[in-house]
Amino acid sequence: MVRSQKIRIPLSERLHDFRRGPLQVLIWAGAAVTAFVLIERKQARFEFQGVVRALQAEISADVDGRIAELLVVPFDDVAAGETIARLDDALLLAEIETSLASIEELRQQIEIERMRVQADLDAQNERRLDRLRRERNEEARDYDTELRRYHSELRRYRIDEEEQRLARLAVEVQIEADLVERERRDLKVQRTRELVAAGDTAIEKLDDAELKRDQVDATIKENRKLVEALVEVYHAAVARRRDFEARKPLSIRETPIPAAPDMLPVFASVRAETLRVEEIRVRRRALTLTAPFAGRVSSVLAARGQALLAGEPVAMLTSPYADEILAYVPEEAIEAFRLGTRVLVSRRADTKLTAEATVTRLGPAVEELPARLWRSAAQPEYGRAVLCAGVSGLDLTPGESTVVRLVN
Amino acid sequence: MERFFQMLQPSPGAQGEPTLESTGLALLLAFSLGQLFAWFYSRTHAGISYSRTFTQSLVLIMMVVALALHVIGNNIVTAFGLIGALAIIRFRNVLKDTRDTAFVFFSLIIGMAIGVGRYNAALVGTAGLLLAVLVMEATRFGSRGHFDGHLSLQVVANSDEKSRRRVLDRFCRKFREVSVRMAGGGDESEVILRVRLRDRRRGPELLEALNELAAVRRADLILRDELAEI
Numbered sequence: 001m002v003r004s005q006k007i008r009i010p011l012s013e014r015l016h017d018f019r020r021g022p023l024q025v026l027i028w029a030g031a032a033v034t035a036f037v038l039i040e041r042k043q044a045r046f047e048f049q050g051v052v053r054a055l056q057a058e059i060s061a062d063v064d065g066r067i068a069e070l071l072v073v074p075f076d077d078v079a080a081g082e083t084i085a086r087l088d089d090a091l092l093l094a095e096i097e098t099s100l101a102s103i104e105e106l107r108q109q110i111e112i113e114r115m116r117v118q119a120d121l122d123a124q125n126e127r128r129l130d131r132l133r134r135e136r137n138e139e140a141r142d143y144d145t146e147l148r149r150y151h152s153e154l155r156r157y158r159i160d161e162e163e164q165r166l167a168r169l170a171v172e173v174q175i176e177a178d179l180v181e182r183e184r185r186d187l188k189v190q191r192t193r194e195l196v197a198a199g200d201t202a203i204e205k206l207d208d209a210e211l212k213r214d215q216v217d218a219t220i221k222e223n224r225k226l227v228e229a230l231v232e233v234y235h236a237a238v239a240r241r242r243d244f245e246a247r248k249p250l251s252i253r254e255t256p257i258p259a260a261p262d263m264l265p266v267f268a269s270v271r272a273e274t275l276r277v278e279e280i281r282v283r284r285r286a287l288t289l290t291a292p293f294a295g296r297v298s299s300v301l302a303a304r305g306q307a308l309l310a311g312e313p314v315a316m317l318t319s320p321y322a323d324e325i326l327a328y329v330p331e332e333a334i335e336a337f338r339l340g341t342r343v344l345v346s347r348r349a350d351t352k353l354t355a356e357a358t359v360t361r362l363g364p365a366v367e368e369l370p371a372r373l374w375r376s377a378a379q380p381e382y383g384r385a386v387l388c389a390g391v392s393g394l395d396l397t398p399g400e401s402t403v404v405r406l407v408n
Numbered sequence: 409m410e411r412f413f414q415m416l417q418p419s420p421g422a423q424g425e426p427t428l429e430s431t432g433l434a435l436l437l438a439f440s441l442g443q444l445f446a447w448f449y450s451r452t453h454a455g456i457s458y459s460r461t462f463t464q465s466l467v468l469i470m471m472v473v474a475l476a477l478h479v480i481g482n483n484i485v486t487a488f489g490l491i492g493a494l495a496i497i498r499f500r501n502v503l504k505d506t507r508d509t510a511f512v513f514f515s516l517i518i519g520m521a522i523g524v525g526r527y528n529a530a531l532v533g534t535a536g537l538l539l540a541v542l543v544m545e546a547t548r549f550g551s552r553g554h555f556d557g558h559l560s561l562q563v564v565a566n567s568d569e570k571s572r573r574r575v576l577d578r579f580c581r582k583f584r585e586v587s588v589r590m591a592g593g594g595d596e597s598e599v600i601l602r603v604r605l606r607d608r609r610r611g612p613e614l615l616e617a618l619n620e621l622a623a624v625r626r627a628d629l630i631l632r633d634e635l636a637e638i
Contacts, residue, residue, distance in 0.1 A: 005578065007578060007579060007606050007607055008607070013607060019547050020548045023546075023547050024547045027547065031439050031440045031443070034436055035437040035440055038436065039433065378482060379482075
């Protein structure tokens with residue numbers, strides 16, 4: 001009799017079947033799900049490229065000149081206001097000398113005019129006395145004589161005024177010259193100090209340099225006090241003239257007093273010298289190139305002795321502190337970014353450490369990314385620039401590339 | 409749906425340099441899609457030239473090519489180097505088996521990855537590919553037509569099949585007649601069946617049970633070698 005009970009399938013066969021059937025499906029499903037999760041994780045990050053932005057400044061001269069001193073080398077740290085370079089001051093000193101000579105010339109002209117006015121006044125007085133003696137009438141007044149006398153007196157007051165102005169200008173020009181000298185002395189002190197620190201020169205040299213600098217300093221202070229005093233004297237001269245004008249005699253009050261035509265060129269020259277002193281002052285300031293903020297010299301673009309045109313860069317200064325990121329967002333993700341959007345920033349070198357930042361500015365247009373941020377060297381990429389600020393705790397280096405992600 | 413398509417977009421901000429994650433993702437995706445592809449090939453293949461190793465090599469080649477593109481990137485020099493190396497190998501060796509080709513290609517790509525300094529890709533690629541090979545081998549991926557062997561019966565012609573079927577049902581999970589031939593001058597029939605046994609070790613019992621049947625004159629069981637390429 002044939003037994004009909006089916007024999008049992010052993011476990012090994014079942015396992016064998018499992019391996020050849022469901023296990024393949026399971027493995028496939030596991031791989032597919034893992035791939036799916038990785039893709040989604042990758043996309044969900046919305047990672048974008050960014051570059052750390054730091055404050056940078058190009059140090060350049062406002063005027064043409066030749067570099068007399070270059071006081072920094074690449075990667076030097078400088079403080080705000082520290083001198084980076086100095087232009088040659090020979091031309092300025094020559095201008096100062098010219099200005100002083102012009103002021104002296106004008107002084108001489110005004111002195112000559114003063115003597116002439118005085119002689120004229122004396123002659124008028126003599127004629128008046130003669131007439132009075134002839135007519136024996138102290139109250140007789142000659143209208144023309146009165147007018148000429150008034151005219152001459154007024155010229156004297158004007159001359160006085162211009163003389164005071166010139167005196168002040170001369171001192172101011174001298175102060176400018178002293179300031180130029182002082183800056184030279186300052187550099188000498190600085191250099192001597194470095195040599196003393198290196199042991200290359202005696203400390204007496206430093207003392208000597210400092211002493212000379214202090215002497216110039218003292219002269220400048222004295223001259224500034226003198227200028228203040230001269231300003232007072234000038235104002236007093238103006239007040240005297242105005243007072244004299246106010247006391248114009250009745251007999252000639254209605255008569256207009258013309259300005260002395262022969263004095264007009266002198267007075268105009270005095271005005272011109274006033275403006276030239278201001279010009280000297282501006283040029284003196286432009287000789288010294290200083291750091292606008294504390295930072296590090298990232299590059300030196302000129303050398304000592306090099307002639308420069310106005311605007312030509314001498315050095316680049318970068319602030320060592322950076323808390324802004326310039327990120328580039330592809331067009332398809334632009335909608336996710338608004339002012340105030342929060343983002344996570346991490347350094348590309350260490351993506352585990354993140355910091356939060358906020359979008360503060362949006363670029364106006366879609367632009368080409370810097371080449372170093374392209375995924376492929378041969379394929380340019382485009383995106384909208386977005387400025388994220390307020391990053392802290394990441395120790396960012398200016399120019400470093402970063403990864404920016406949206407905060408979900 | 410939109411989210412699905414968004415996921416498939418190239419990741420914004422992704423760097424050109426492959427990372428561990430990106431290489432792993434590429435290999436996983438290639439394995440998944442390759443396996444799907446190979447299943448369809450296996451199920452729809454008609455004809456007698458089916459090869460399990462060819463089916464497996466479909467998966468391997470997909471993974472190797474994904475790894476190759478990761479290594480080459482956009483570097484045209486590396487790409488030309490790969491072409492040259494492939495050409496040299498091809499002309500020096502005749503590769504009869506597609507799986508052999510996949511392994512040769514694999515060695516080439518790993519060597520290239522190490523040469524260009526993409527150690528991540530080399531390590532992950534090696535681990536991923538070897539794991540895929542092991543998995544496919546362990547699961548006998550690509551094999552089809554699960555049967556254990558052929559049963560040859562000499563039976564009395566026109567005899568009742570019921571008892572024979574009962575015996576076969578008892579010992580076999582499935583069986584199928586593949587040929588019937590008249591023998592012995594018309595008194596006997598030779599029936600050849602393809603069988604899948606419930607327990608391979610109990611093949612002799614099956615023969616014994618069949619031989620006990622009056623209608624069965626002779627029974628032979630030829631078990632298939634698992635390594636045989638069928």
